Amino acid sequence: MSRQNNVLMVGLNRPKKRNAMPKSMMFELREIFSNIPDDVGAAVLYSTSEHFCSGLDLTQVKDQSVINCCKSASRFASETRAPSCNRSGVQEGATLRGGSDLIAPANRISCTGAIMEKKHLALALLVTFVWGINFPITKLGLDSMDPFVLTGIRFVLAAIPLVFFVRRPSVNFGYVAAYGLIFGIGMWGAINYGIAAGVAPGIASLIIQLSAFFTMFWGALLFRERMRPAQWIGAAVVLIGLAGIFLAQQGAHQVFGIALIVLSAVAWSIGNVIIKKSGVKEIFSFMVWASLFPPIPMLVGAWLVEGGQPFVTTWHNAGSVAVFSLVFQVYLATHFSYWGWNSLMKLYPVSTVAPLSLMIPVFGIVTSIALIGERVQPVEMVSIVVIIVGLAIGILRRGSAGGVARTVPLSASKI
Structure with a gap:
C-alpha cells in the first residue's frame, strides 16, 4: 500500500x-x-x-x-x-x-x-484468419453453386446432426428463431448473393465490419448507451471510405452487391442486439439451434425465383472444391471460430478482444489476392485504408x- x-x-x-x-x-x-x-x-x-x-x-x-x-x-x-x-x-x-x-x-x-496469454493471442489470430480466408473460400463455392442453395446447405450442415446432441439453449426460443433468420438469411444470404453479383470477397470482408458501428448505434438507440466522440468520428471516416468503394464499382450489379453487403452488416448488428436481449450464455448451443431456421426459407426462395435450375446446376457442378468450401464454412468458420471468439470474450475485456477483429479484412484481402487473384483498383485501395482507419478510430479505446x-x-x- x-x-x-x-x-x-x-x-x-x-x-x-x-x-x-x-x-x-x-x-x-x-x-x-x-x-x-x-x-x-x-x-x-x-x-x-x-x-x-x-x-x-x-x-x-x-x-x-x-x-x-x-x-x-x-x-x-x-x-x-x-x-x-x-x-x-x-x-x-x-x-x-x-x-x-x-x-x-x-x-x-x-x-x-488486459495482456493476452500467448496461447489466447494465437487463438484470436487463428479465428480472425479463418474468418478472413472464409470470404475467398466462399467465392470458390459460389463458382459452382447458387448463393441461396449454398447458404441453405451450409446451415443444414451447421445444425444437423449436432442439434440431436446439443441441448437447446435456456432462453426464449423466439430469440433463437429470430437470430437464425437474421444471421442466416439477412447476413450470409446477402453476403453470398453480393459476392455472386460481383463484389470482390476481400472488399466484402471489409464492409461487413461496419456492423461494429451499426451495433453501437443500436446500443445508443435501444439501450441508451452513450457513444464516444471517437466513435462518431470513426463512423464519419468509414462513410467516406464506403462512398469511395461505391464509386469504384463498375455496373449496376456490383453496386447492388455492395448494397447487399452493407445490408448484411446491418443484419449482423441486429443479431448482436438479439443476443444481448436474450441474455444467452450457451453461445455454441445457440448457434447450432439457430442454424435450423435459415435452410427452408433459403431453399424455398431459390425454388420460387428460379425453379429447379439452381438445384440441378449445383448437383452437376459441385465438385471437391465446392465440398471443401462448404466443410470449411460450417466447421471452421462457424462452429470453431464462434466457439473460439466467444471463449476469448469470456476471459478478457471486450476492449482487449474487439480490436483484433480489424485483422479480418486484412486476412480477407490478402488471401483473396493469393487464392483467387482478386485485383484491387487504386481508388479501392485508398478507400480500404480509409475504412480501416475509421474502424480503428471507432473500435480502439485508449485506457484512461x-x-x-x-x-x-x-x-x-x-x-
Whole structure:
C-alpha cells in the first residue's frame, strides 16, 4: 500500500495465483477499506501483474459449499465499499471469474488493457484468419453453386446432426428463431448473393465490419448507451471510405452487391442486439439451434425465383472444391471460430478482444489476392485504408489510467 498525495494506492501481488484471494488477503483488504484516512480523496485498487484478479483462492475454501463461497464473496465485496471517498477500480489486466466481485463496489471502473496469454493471442489470430480466408473460400463455392442453395446447405450442415446432441439453449426460443433468420438469411444470404453479383470477397470482408458501428448505434438507440466522440468520428471516416468503394464499382450489379453487403452488416448488428436481449450464455448451443431456421426459407426462395435450375446446376457442378468450401464454412468458420471468439470474450475485456477483429479484412484481402487473384483498383485501395482507419478510430479505446505508477504494495507483499 502506498500514497500519492491524497490518493491511496492498493495493489494485489500474487502473480503465480493470478491474484486469487486467500482469507488473509480478504481480511487485509477489508481492514484497509474500512479505515481510510479522512484526507484520502480516492482509493485505487490495481494489480502488479498481467491479471487483475481470479476471485477467491478455492484451495482455502474447499471445505465450504458452493453457496457459502458465493455468499462470502458477495459479503466481502459489499464490505469493501468506502463511502467516505471515491471508489475507483483500475483493472490492470484480465478479470477472471469471481474477480469481478472485487471491483464491483467501485463507482468508477477503468480497464487499461488486459495482456493476452500467448496461447489466447494465437487463438484470436487463428479465428480472425479463418474468418478472413472464409470470404475467398466462399467465392470458390459460389463458382459452382447458387448463393441461396449454398447458404441453405451450409446451415443444414451447421445444425444437423449436432442439434440431436446439443441441448437447446435456456432462453426464449423466439430469440433463437429470430437470430437464425437474421444471421442466416439477412447476413450470409446477402453476403453470398453480393459476392455472386460481383463484389470482390476481400472488399466484402471489409464492409461487413461496419456492423461494429451499426451495433453501437443500436446500443445508443435501444439501450441508451452513450457513444464516444471517437466513435462518431470513426463512423464519419468509414462513410467516406464506403462512398469511395461505391464509386469504384463498375455496373449496376456490383453496386447492388455492395448494397447487399452493407445490408448484411446491418443484419449482423441486429443479431448482436438479439443476443444481448436474450441474455444467452450457451453461445455454441445457440448457434447450432439457430442454424435450423435459415435452410427452408433459403431453399424455398431459390425454388420460387428460379425453379429447379439452381438445384440441378449445383448437383452437376459441385465438385471437391465446392465440398471443401462448404466443410470449411460450417466447421471452421462457424462452429470453431464462434466457439473460439466467444471463449476469448469470456476471459478478457471486450476492449482487449474487439480490436483484433480489424485483422479480418486484412486476412480477407490478402488471401483473396493469393487464392483467387482478386485485383484491387487504386481508388479501392485508398478507400480500404480509409475504412480501416475509421474502424480503428471507432473500435480502439485508449485506457484512461495508463499513468498510474506501479509501486509494490507493502500490504500485499506480506501475503
